[in-house]
Amino acid sequence: MKICEGRKLRTSFISILVVDDFRPWLRFLEERISEVPEMRVIGQALDGVEAIQKAEQLQPDIILLDIGLPMLNGIEAAVQIKKVAPKSAILFVSESHDPIVVRDALKAGGLGYVLKTKVVQDLRAGIEAALVGERFISPELMESNERY
Numbered sequence: 001m002k003i004c005e006g007r008k009l010r011t012s013f014i015s016i017l018v019v020d021d022f023r024p025w026l027r028f029l030e031e032r033i034s035e036v037p038e039m040r041v042i043g044q045a046l047d048g049v050e051a052i053q054k055a056e057q058l059q060p061d062i063i064l065l066d067i068g069l070p071m072l073n074g075i076e077a078a079v080q081i082k083k084v085a086p087k088s089a090i091l092f093v094s095e096s097h098d099p100i101v102v103r104d105a106l107k108a109g110g111l112g113y114v115l116k117t118k119v120v121q122d123l124r125a126g127i128e129a130a131l132v133g134e135r136f137i138s139p140e141l142m143e144s145n146e147r148y
Contacts (some may be wrong), residue, residue: 014039014131017060019051019077020093021069025116029064029093032123039127048072056084062127067094067105075101078108089130093119102141112136 018029018041030041043058045051048069055063063081067074078090092105095116102113111130114122115138122138129136 015042015060017043017063019045020066048077051077052080055081063090064093075108082109091126091130
């Protein structure tokens with residue numbers, strides 16, 4: 001894996017904050033990430049408000065952010081996260097296939113959008129793209145001929 005040629009990492013590894021309200025999914029993502037030696041989960045959040053607080057406190061390289069969160073949804077949280085952690089890249093990880101939701105997520109500051117059903121195939125590519133400031137959208141969403 002190429003680590004961030006166009007962007008300086010703040011640590012010797014890629015630091016990741018995982019945000020989702022379903023604990024088994026959080027554990028699954030952590031297991032997937034732990035398989036890549038240069039990536040580390042440095043924090044978790046279970047709702048949008050906590051995501052903003054953890055993003056500000058931890059300043060991770062990447063934030064994996066669900067959309068359907070309690071207290072403050074992921075799209076609204078992303079807008080606030082960009083203010084408190086502007087160097088953190090946001091990669092949405094959601095089950096929604098709705099093109100309007102995808103567009104809103106990207107407009108709110110997300111660099112990418114990975115479908116939960118395609119995490120095994122797409123997560124690493126999404127993280128790598130976000131690290132260098134490139135947009136990544138699960139290819140399955142692109143098949144709908146939507147423009148994001």
